[in-house]
Every structure is written in structure tokens, then in C-alpha cells.
Amino acid sequence: MNRMYAVIAVIATSLACGKSLAQHAHVHGNAELQIAVQGQALTVQLASPLENLIGFEHAPRTDKQKAAAQALGERLARPDALFVPSRDARCTPHASVVNAPVLGMNGVIEGRAEKQPSAQAGKTAHRGHSHGPKKGELGGEGHAELLAQFAFKCEQPAALKGVEVRLFDAFRGLRRIDAQVAGPAGQKAVRLSSSQRMVSW
Amino acid sequence: MSYALTLAARSAWNRRLTLGMTLIAFVLSVALLVGIERVRTDARDTFSRSVSGTDLVVGARASAVQLMLYAVFRIGDATNNMRWDSFRMLENHPQVAWAVPLSLGDSHRGFPVLGTNAGYFEHFRYGESRALVLAAGRRNKALFEAVIGAEVAERLGYGEGARIVLNHGAGEVSLAAHDDKPFAVVGILERTGTPVDRTVHVSLEAIEAIHLDWQGGARIPGFSIPAEFVSKFNLAPKQVTAALVGLKNRSAVFAVQRQVNGYPDEPLLAALPGVALDDLWQIVGVAEKTLLAISAMVVAVGLTGLVAVILAGLGERRRELAILRAVGARPRDIFALLTLEGLFVTVLGAVLGLLMLAVATVALGPLVELRYGVAIQPRVVSLEELQWLGMVVGVGLAASLVPGYRAYRLSLADGLMPRT
Numbered sequence: 001m002n003r004m005y006a007v008i009a010v011i012a013t014s015l016a017c018g019k020s021l022a023q024h025a026h027v028h029g030n031a032e033l034q035i036a037v038q039g040q041a042l043t044v045q046l047a048s049p050l051e052n053l054i055g056f057e058h059a060p061r062t063d064k065q066k067a068a069a070q071a072l073g074e075r076l077a078r079p080d081a082l083f084v085p086s087r088d089a090r091c092t093p094h095a096s097v098v099n100a101p102v103l104g105m106n107g108v109i110e111g112r113a114e115k116q117p118s119a120q121a122g123k124t125a126h127r128g129h130s131h132g133p134k135k136g137e138l139g140g141e142g143h144a145e146l147l148a149q150f151a152f153k154c155e156q157p158a159a160l161k162g163v164e165v166r167l168f169d170a171f172r173g174l175r176r177i178d179a180q181v182a183g184p185a186g187q188k189a190v191r192l193s194s195s196q197r198m199v200s201w
Numbered sequence: 202m203s204y205a206l207t208l209a210a211r212s213a214w215n216r217r218l219t220l221g222m223t224l225i226a227f228v229l230s231v232a233l234l235v236g237i238e239r240v241r242t243d244a245r246d247t248f249s250r251s252v253s254g255t256d257l258v259v260g261a262r263a264s265a266v267q268l269m270l271y272a273v274f275r276i277g278d279a280t281n282n283m284r285w286d287s288f289r290m291l292e293n294h295p296q297v298a299w300a301v302p303l304s305l306g307d308s309h310r311g312f313p314v315l316g317t318n319a320g321y322f323e324h325f326r327y328g329e330s331r332a333l334v335l336a337a338g339r340r341n342k343a344l345f346e347a348v349i350g351a352e353v354a355e356r357l358g359y360g361e362g363a364r365i366v367l368n369h370g371a372g373e374v375s376l377a378a379h380d381d382k383p384f385a386v387v388g389i390l391e392r393t394g395t396p397v398d399r400t401v402h403v404s405l406e407a408i409e410a411i412h413l414d415w416q417g418g419a420r421i422p423g424f425s426i427p428a429e430f431v432s433k434f435n436l437a438p439k440q441v442t443a444a445l446v447g448l449k450n451r452s453a454v455f456a457v458q459r460q461v462n463g464y465p466d467e468p469l470l471a472a473l474p475g476v477a478l479d480d481l482w483q484i485v486g487v488a489e490k491t492l493l494a495i496s497a498m499v500v501a502v503g504l505t506g507l508v509a510v511i512l513a514g515l516g517e518r519r520r521e522l523a524i525l526r527a528v529g530a531r532p533r534d535i536f537a538l539l540t541l542e543g544l545f546v547t548v549l550g551a552v553l554g555l556l557m558l559a560v561a562t563v564a565l566g567p568l569v570e571l572r573y574g575v576a577i578q579p580r581v582v583s584l585e586e587l588q589w590l591g592m593v594v595g596v597g598l599a600a601s602l603v604p605g606y607r608a609y610r611l612s613l614a615d616g617l618m619p620r621t
Contacts, residue, residue, distance in 0.1 A: 034455040036451055036452045036453075036454055036455060037451070037452075038450055038451040038452040041452050043452050045455060180455070180473060180476045181475075181476075182256065182451055182454045182455070182473060182475075183451075186253070186475045187473045187474060187475025187476050188475050188476065188479050189475075189476040189479035189480055189483075190479075191483075
């Protein structure tokens with residue numbers, strides 16, 4: 001349990017750094033993935049322009065847009081369907097944070113988070129925190145990003161050799177993902193596309 | 202069959218001059234192909250084994266690749282330094298287990314001088330998490346003491362107790378020497394096969410001390426502080442070039458990276474060394490592929506020349522082949538004879554190419570390592586290279602079928618008196 005709190009603490013500090021969203025280029029079609037492995041903890045962080053995920057970058061107005069935002073929240077609530085770690089490592093998702101202020105997603109989802117749409121997750125610890133709705137908008141040109149972090153716990157970390165990224169099936173707007181890995185075998189960078197979905201180390 | 206081989210060999214020997222020339226061209230092309238492949242893999246090995254166990258490299262804001270190149274590989278220069286308080290902030294960050302300062306910019310006879318502290322010898326790792334080990338002597342304790350890398354010691358013939366003078370700036374020859382404050386070599390590190398071998402290590406305070414009476418890259422005229430008095434000055438470093446950082450928990454690496462990159466007091470860059478290297482390979486990869494493609498073309502040119510020479514020789518050898526037919530050689534023997542000749546030259550070329558490369562590696566390897574920091578390992582042949590050579594010999598065999606088939610056709614059509 002201690003480890004779990006440590007992971008949540010790491011997630012919280014990383015998102016508390018307000019500038020974190022604005023540190024990379026906002027390029028439609030591209031997203032960034034950061035994967036860290038330490039002991040039993042596997043942490044996956046995704047940063048993507050909202051356009052890639054739902055096709056627009058503002059608060060949902062029409063019913064269609066609201067449905068898209070809702071669907072996104074439901075997808076993100078099931079990280080094990082988006083990221084598939086080596087099967088033998090027996091990893092299970094146990095905490096996530098989704099931060100997309102223009103969609104009103106702003107908070108920590110604790111526990112297994114099986115069915116809870118993250119759009120409603122704002123009620124937990126981070127509501128009222130200094131993240132205003134402007135934080136996700138970049139440069140005032142109406143761009144907005146999603147930043148999400150998923151923590152997995154792996155029972156057999158020695159068997160954890162990679163993660164299959166299934167984001168390309170879920171989000172048609174994604175063309176390329178630049179993935180960075182910091183793991184027991186060192187660090188590496190991998191460029192993912194719909195034909196290259198495996199990050200292994 | 203063995204008779205056919207002898208015949209082929211003797212016939213080839215009879216035409217040794219023309220065949221020899223094409224062989225040389227082919228040997229050179231094989232050596233080029235394998236050589237480029239070898240430099241490529243060895244450069245990657247050298248780079249990736251140069252830093253291990255370091256979670257982040259931090260320096261002034263530039264590109265991550267540039268930061269890695271100057272901080273770890275001593276290639277190129279820093280655009281800017283980072284302030285000492287920024288380094289202290291890093292060192293005291295709750296997630297940081299250790300931080301090692303690096304201060305670069307001076308040199309000794311072309312070898313870079315690195316100002317650092319005792320943490321460097323404790324925390325720096327290379328290869329598979331190997332620590333630095335002293336081959337002789339001890340670590341530097343007093344102000345004007347230096348620990349040198351294996352390559353520095355070997356090239357310049359330094360042992361313990363040698364006196365060395367540091368130069369201001371990089372480069373083999375420099376007029377701006379810190380000759381009033383010489384250093385004593387107190388330790389020599391074991392060979393690592395990394396840039397550490399080419400580095401002179403001194404303390405951060407020593408770097409401050411030798412620059413006390415300097416301003417704007419030159420000594421202040423008419424003003425000098427003798428070595429024995431420098432300890433009376435405040436030698437606390439004011440800035441460093443970069444820092445190596447190890448974290449308590451690897452999971453925090455991206456979070457710490459973001460925090461450093463967003464540090465409000467100074468524009469800093471934190472790079473993950475492994476990620477920066479992969480970025481570098483992505484850039485270099487295009488050039489590498491171009492080089493490989495060019496060398497493959499050169500091999501193709503060599504092979505074409507070989508086939509052309511054998512084909513041209515056929516005209517002169519029609520009588521020879523006719524006689525062979527007359528004494529009982531079947532058309533397919535003629536076919537085998539010519540094909541074998543081409544194959545033999547190809548295989549011989551591949552073997553000689555490797556041999557030539559081995560000689561070149563032994564002869565030029567040290568120079569390449571000194572100039573470019575890439576250690577080219579002498580070796581017989583790697584699996585990947587064997588694949589390349591297999592491909593070359595395969596293509597060579599296919600190309601040799603052409604003169605074989607031509608001779609086969611001719612030997613069927615020609616009588617003893619070919620119309621030439």
C-alpha cells in the first residue's frame with residue numbers, strides 16, 4: 001500500500017507543476033508518451049492535443065461533442081484497454097489522473113476505476129486546486145491538451161518487457177506517438193505508429 | 202570435380218593480371234561496406250556505454266542532443282553555463298539522490314579538463330553499471346592535483362607525480378596557458394573505453410583558482426595571484442557547465458525533468474541520456490543509411506567489373522574452352538568452370554576485404570579513437586557482417602552465372618576452330 005501512495009504522490013507532484021502541460025509542441029496527429037518502470041510500479045503518462053482524441057479542442061457544445069467527451073472519459077477510465085503490459089508481468093491499473101481542463105476533467109481516480117467515467121472525477125482531491133480552466137489552453141489560439149497519467153502495479157516486474165500501445169485503434173486522429181522509456185534496462189526513445197505499437201525494453 | 206577446380210585455378214592464374222586488378226577493386230569495395238557497418242555499430246556502442254545509471258543530464262537550455270554531446274562525450278561546446286545556485290537547487294531536490302557538477306572548457310594538450318567533485322568518482326557509471334577504478338595512485342585531494350584517464354596517461358607518457366599545465370580553452374596548441382599554476386598527477390584511472398579515458402579530472406575549486414587572475418578569457422595584465430595564495434580567496438564555484446543527476450525513484454524522472462525545464466530562475470534543460478541518444482541516432486540514421494547504400498553500390502560496381510572482365514576474357518578463351526571440350530569436358534563442366542571462377546574471386550575478395558579491414562583497424566583505430574572518441578574494436582567478423590558478406594557472395598554467385606551460361610552456349614556452338 002505504501003508503494004501505491006508513493007506512486008500517487010509522484011503523480012500528484014508531476015501534475016501540480018502547472019507548466020508541465022506547455023512544454024512540448026502542440027502538433028495535431030502527434031502525442032507523447034512517457035513510461036517509467038521502477039520495481040512493481042509502471043507509470044504511463046500521455047500528453048496529446050485534444051484534437052487527436054475527440055476532434056475538437058474546446059468545451060463540448062453540441063450533443064455530439066458532449067457524447068465524444070463522455071466516450072473519451074470512459075475510454076481513459078480503462079487504461080488496461082489502452083496500454084497492455086507484458087502479460088506475464090500481471091500488471092493491473094490502480095490509479096490514474098486525467099487532466100483536460102476544457103472538458104472539465106481535472107482529478108485523480110483512485111482504486112481500480114473500472115466503470116467510473118473520469119469526467120466526474122473532479123470531485124476528488126484536485127478540485128479547487130490552482131488548475132484553472134486556462135491551464136490546458138496553449139498560446140491563446142484555442143488549442144487544448146489532455147494530460148493523463150496511469151499507474152499500474154505489476155506482480156511479476158521481472159517479466160515486464162514492454163507495453164503494447166493500443167491508442168491508435170481507439171483514437172483515429174492519432175498518427176504518431178513519441179514514446180520515452182525509463183526502465184531497469186536504461187532509457188530509450190521509440191516512435192510509434194499504427195504499424196509499430198510495441199514499446200519494448 | 203577437384204580436377205575442375207585445379208583447371209579453374211590454373212586458368213585464372215594464367216590471367217592473373219586482369220583478374221588481380223578486378224580483385225583489388227572488389228576487395229576495396231568489401232572493406233568499405235564492412236568498414237562502414239563496423240564504424241556505425243562501434244560508434245553506437247561507444248556512445249551508449251559512456252553513461253549508465255545517470256537518470257538526467259542537466260545544463261543550460263539547448264537541444265538535448267547538444268547537451269549530451271558536450272557534457273558526456275566532450276564534443277562541441279556549451280552554449281551557456283548554469284549557475285551554482287541552480288546546481289544547489291538540483292542537489293537539494295527531494296527526489297534527487299545525487300548530483301555531480303561538471304565544469305568544462307579548459308584543456309591539456311588537446312585533452313579536455315573536467316572540474317568536478319568527489320561525487321563523480323562515486324556515482325559515475327559506464328558500460329553495465331561499472332564504477333571508475335584507479336589503476337594507480339589516489340583521488341585528488343589538494344587543490345592542484347589531477348586524476349587522468351588511461352588514454353591521457355598512455356599518449357603523453359604521464360605517471361604519478363607528473364607536472365602538467367592546463368590550457369585555457371580547447372585545442373592542441375594554446376597561447377593562453379595557466380603555467381603559473383601547474384598540477385600534479387596523483388591518480389590514473391583504469392581504461393574504460395569511454396570519453397573518461399581522454400579526460401583530465403581536477404576539482405571545481407581548482408578551476409576557480411586558475412581563473413582567479415583571469416578576465417574575459419585572458420590573464421589580467423600586470424596582475425597575478427601566485428599559487429600559494431589562492432587558498433585565501435573564496436574558491437566556491439559560481440557556475441558549472443552541466444550536472445549528472447541520479448534519482449531516488451526512477452518513476453519520478455519525467456516529473457523532475459519537467460520541473461527542471463520549468464525552473465523559473467534560469468533557463469535549464471534536463472535530458473534523459475538514453476532518450477537523447479536515441480534522438481541522435483534518429484538524426485544520424487539517415488546519413489548512415491545513405492552511406493550504407495553508397496557502399497552497397499560500390500560493391501555492385503566491383504561485381505559488375507568482375508563479371509565484365511570474365512566475359513571479356515571469354516572471347517580470348519574460346520580456343521581454350523574448345524580444347525577442353527575436345528578432350529572430353531561436357532558443356533556443363535565448362536559452365537561450372539566459369540561460374541566457379543567468379544565465385545572463387547568473390548569469396549577471395551570478401552576474405553581479403555576483411556583482412557584489409559583488420560589491418561586498417563589496428564593501424565588507424567587509435568587515431569580514430571583519439572580524434573573522434575569512437576573506439577573501433579578489432580575483431581574477426583560479427584554475425585551482422587557475415588550476413589552482409591553472405592549477401593555479397595550470393596550476388597557474386599548469381600553474377601558469375603552470366604559468364605558461365607555464355608561459355609556454355611559458346612562451347613555448344615563452337616567447334617575446334619571458332620570463328621573469332
